[in-house]
Amino acid sequence: MMDANQSSRIRKRLTRWALNVALFIAMAIICLPGLWIVLNSLRPTVEIMAKPPVWIPRELNFDAYVAMFSGVGAGGIPVLDYFRNSIIIATTSTVIALAVGMAGGYAFARYRFRGKSGWFIGLMLTRTVPGIALSLPLFFLYARLGIIDTHFGLILAYVAMNVPFTIWLIDGFFRQVPKDLSEAAQIDGCTRWQAFWRVEFPLARPGIASAGIFAFLTAWNEFALASQLTRSTNSKTLPVGLLDYTAEFTIDWRGMCALAVVMIVPALLLTYAVQKHLVSGLTSGAIKG
């Protein structure tokens, strides 16, 4: 008996170690490209292109960042314009996608209506079309409507891209909130509207936050459509701005990496800020269980 217990304990410990090692390797693989980008933004192109690769940099400087912000004449790019465009487009499209997603998700979770499953499958099917396949038709359509190179045009495209997903995700979370809770709140004196905001919304918040992060990042990082539908600093977003570092025969890898870092930082900050809303399991304890 003792032996069996002991060997089982040892086995458990070994498993845990193995898991940790595997996890570390996986994380390293995921994080390495990110680190590589940060590193490359801080060193000269010679070193970036060196073969074999130089892992430990000999010289680090912020030249690329300084250049980026030092105006178009001095080797810079209109990064502030791009940044502003990205923020406006990503934020607005996220807010709209969330609003529509909440309304739609709630409706799918709570109400019965004709053609419900048809609608749902239809929404999901739109996700199967690759965005790039739409870029040409969209370009012609937008050109006709005169909304090429506008914030509105991109916001519209991103809302359309994100809404099916936000509806689907938020629907799942509202489904987990028992209907009884809203009814109890209404008996306790709430209007339907109050019951929603005081009880159902807080309980579905993790889902809404996840949907928000997803929608924001999709819009923030999107390149294929944006590169077709934008022309100038009126509406060019950061991913499109990366192209400014490519010339006919050369690519300024360092500058590109620096701009990539400028893109990544706000996304990281946002994810970090929202993640505290992602605590799940809030609905447990509502009913018997």
Place this chain on the structure above:
Amino acid sequence: MADLSLRQLDKKYGSFHAVKGLDLHVEDGEFVALVGPSGCGKSTTLRMIAGLEEISSGDILIGDRVVNDLAPRQRNISMVFQSYALYPHMTVRENMGFTLKIAGRPEAEIETAVADAARALEIEPLLDRRPAQLSGGQRQRVAMGRAIVRNPDVFLFDEPLSNLDAKLRGQMRTEIKRLHARLGSTVVYVTHDQIEAMTLADRIVIMRDGLIEQAGSPDEVFNRPATRFVAGFIGSPPMNMAEGVIQDGLIRFGDGETLPLPAQFRDAVTAGQRVTLGLRPDDIYPVGHGLHAGEAVETRPLEVALTEPLGNETLLFVRFGGVEWTSRMLNPRDLRRGETVDFQIDLSRVHLFDGESGRSLRTA
């Protein structure tokens, strides 16, 4: 507090008729239990009273106010859900005070009301916990506390104890009864458990397929069931039932056995009429082991097919008239399977129902 009236209350879900013209008056302070098998429309009725389900036709009055089209919050009712429906993101204190907070009452008043209710239900130590940190019985108490704090005209309960184990259910039953005695509130209590209904209610309303079969005091529905359905539903173990035909002043059963037609039914039946005889397990027993001193007893030697000793009594199963009968033997003695003993059948306590309509043939 207020009384409650349902008038020709009707509910249709599409083509499905769930509640069929219910008429019911609940007095101010009365405890009424709605019982019936699953799917008979109890919850639907309760939810219509609460305003959670639209009514198809009819009227609901609370006090002298017609509330047909009022929102739940305007009806001044409380409801305890089967699932408890506690708000998981709020503490027990916030759960209980929620209704007053929504009503915009001052903090101090909320605090007092919650504290009073918590004291009455002995959940004061739990006030700062969240529902997830409570046991089933504790959640049940919190749900009741939340209902009390609202100080409603009518309390509605929808199978509030069915998620608890048997022992806790017994405790909470007593608790609810005590609470009702203290608050004197008007209560509509839905359950499928006839024991709960019998022990708690001033009046029991037995429903079947969206209709009221019988409404009456526990004593009435137990001793004078209006239909075969009520007779079979109320009482545990359930009433014995045997089909027969009236012949020459006798009831003749399927297997040819007979019993004399009890005197109280002599004028209520006609020869050849098909009837169902009902007899509670208390009214058929081995000689000397009965509950009542039988008035008109018929003695038959019957073979004991099975015994279920319960300590203070033993249930015996015997065959008679083509069906199996349950007999309750008080002050039990040791009886073996297969033994044949003399059983007494108390004819004065026999129930007789019309074979077609199932209605009681009792005239007085």
